[in-house]
Amino acid sequence: MSKVYRSAVIDAPAAEVWRVVRDFNALPAWTPFVADSRIEQNQPSDKIGCVRNFRLKDGGQIRERLLALSDYDMSCTYSILESPMGVENYVAILSLTPVTDGNRTFAEWQAEFDAPAGREEALTHEIGTGVFEAGLVALKGRFRR
C-alpha cells in the first residue's frame, strides 16, 4: 500500500475554497491538468456514487467514483475506477480546514493505493507532485489576495 500526502495553505476563507472544490465535475475549472470532464449518466455532481469521466491534457482518460462528500467537514472522498496509471484500490480524500488565524484555508489531499511492483516510487511522485501539488498550487494562485 502506497500513501501520498500533500497540503497547502490557501489565502481565502474555507467556505469560499469549498464552493470551488466540492463540485465533483469542476476539475477543468480549477486544476491545470484536466481538459474536460462529465458526470456519467447525467447525474448531479454531488450525488454519492456518481462517476466523473475526465480527460487529462496529456490525453489520458480517468473514471472516478464519488464515495463521500461532507459539507460539514468540507471533504470529498473518491476512488479510481479506471486510469492509465495502473493503480489498484486507489482512494483519495481532498479536505479543507479553516485556519482561524487569518481566516485562511488548510487544504489536504491524500491517497492510498496499490501500485504495480516496481512502480511505487514513480506513481507516488507522479500523483503527489503532478496531481495533488499541482492542484493545490493552482488553488493557491486562484485565491491569492
Added chain:
Amino acid sequence: MVSIVESAVIDAPVDEVWRVLRDFNGHLAWHPAIATSRIEDGLPGDAVGAVRCFTLKQGGMLREQLLVLDDRRHELTYCLLEGPLPLFDYVATVRLRPVTDGNATFWQWRSTFRPPLERKDEMVGLVRDGIYRAGFRGLADHLGVRARPALSQGPMMQPSPVSKPATALSSPSVRPLLATSTREAEAIVVERHGGPEVLVAKTIAVPDPGPGEVLLRHTAIGVNFIDVYCRTGYFDLLKPPGIPGMEAAGRIEAVGSGVTALRPGERVGYACPPVGAYATMRVMQPDLVVRLPDTIDDETAAAGLLKGMAASFLLHDVHRVEPGEVVVVHAAAGGVGSLLTQWASALGARVVATVSTDAKAAIPREGGAEVVVVRRREDFVAVVRDLTGGRGASVVFDAIGRDSFHQSIDALAQRGHLVSYGQASGPVGSWDIGAFASKSLRISRPNYGHYTGTPDDLAVQSSRFFSALEKGLVRMATPTRFRLSQAAEAHASLEAGVTTGSLILVP
C-alpha cells in the same frame, strides 16, 4: 456545552513543532501565560495520565491531565482537573498536520466545555484569546519563527478572588433577643437575610441579667466573616430578626443572682456564639467571657480574641509546633493566618507563608515567615520541596479548603500533619483515607467550639494568647474602626476584600 476551534500556521516543520508540544510540561517554556509548571508524582512529561500543576502569571493555579498522546497523528488531548475559572468538563485537543507546501505546520487547538451561562462570552474569549491565540504566538516566538498574521493580544486569565477564611464555630441555639425590659441599647438588627443593607440600627430593650447571667456594656465589637455568613443566612446561627456578632470587649454592667466569679466594672471579652455582639449592651453567660489583663486594651481584645485563641489552639493543641519544623500557613495575610505566621515563627518554626497576591506578601514577611509564596503565580509545593531538600513540610495550616487541599497534601513530608481549619474556597470533598498511608499523613479538622467551649479551655487559650501579645510573640495590627451604626459599611468593606487586618465596631 460550547466548542472552540482555533488554528494557525507555524513556519516550522511539523516534527519540530511537535517535539515542543508533546512535552506536557513544556508549556512553561513557550506559553506566555504560564508562570510555573511541574508534573505531579515525578512522572515524565509524555506519560499518559500525567497531571501538570501550573500557575499563571496573572494568578491562579490549574491542574490538567494528559488523556491522549499520539506521536503518529501528532495529537494530544487533555482535560482540566481544577482551576480558578468555571470551565466545567473542559477537554481540549491539540492536533498538528504538516503543510507540505513550504514545510510548515498547521496547528489546530480545540476544546469543549460548559461555562455558566452568564459568563459564557467571557470564558470563550478567555480560552480563545488568552490561551489558544496567545499560545500560537508564544510557540512561534519560542521557535523563532512566524505565526502569520500578527495575532491580537487577548485578555489573560482573571481568576476570581479567594474569599477570606472563616473559622468554624459550633452552632448553639440563638437566644430570644428583642425581649421587653427596662434598659435600652443601640443595636444593629438583621431584619431579614441579605446584603449589608439589611443591617439596620435600632433601639432595643435589654433585659436585666437573669440568674446565672451577666449584663455587658460593650466598648469594642469584633467584625468577622462569620458575621457575614449569619447575615446572609449561609450559617444557621441567626434567625431574623436578630443581632449578629460573636466577639466583643467591654465591662460587666450588672450580674444576675448566683454569679460570684465576676463583678460589675470588670473588663472582659468573649469570642463565641450565641450571636448578639452588635449592640451597646447584651446579656451573656459568665462562663463564656474572660477577664482582660491590664496590658490588653479593649480594641485589641475585640479585634483579636477569636483569631488569637484559634491560633493558640492550632499551634499548641491541634499541632504542637516545634523549633525547626517547616510549617506552611495559607492565607497568611488573613486574620488567623497572620497570627499563625508570627506565632509559629516566634516558636522557632520555619514558616512558608502563602498569600493570594503580591500586595499581601509584606504582612507575613514582616511576621517572620522564612519564605512568602504568592499562590497565584508561584507553586508553593515546589518551594517547600526546595526548602526541605525534597522532604516536605511537617504541618500545613489550611483554611482555604477546596482550592488548596490537594497541594497541601502534596507539600507534606512523611508523617506530616494537615490541619484543615476552614474552607473559604469551598468544601474539600471526599477523600479515600487509604491514600494518606502513602506518607502516613495525619489530618485534623478542628472546631473552634471544641477547643474553647469550657471555662477551663477558655482560660487556657485566652491566657496563652494574652501572654503571647505581652511577650511580643504576636502583634495585632491596629484594627480598622467603624461606628456601630456603620456596621453595613464595615460588612461591605470586609466582603470587598479591601481591608487588611481586623475590623471593629465602636459604640
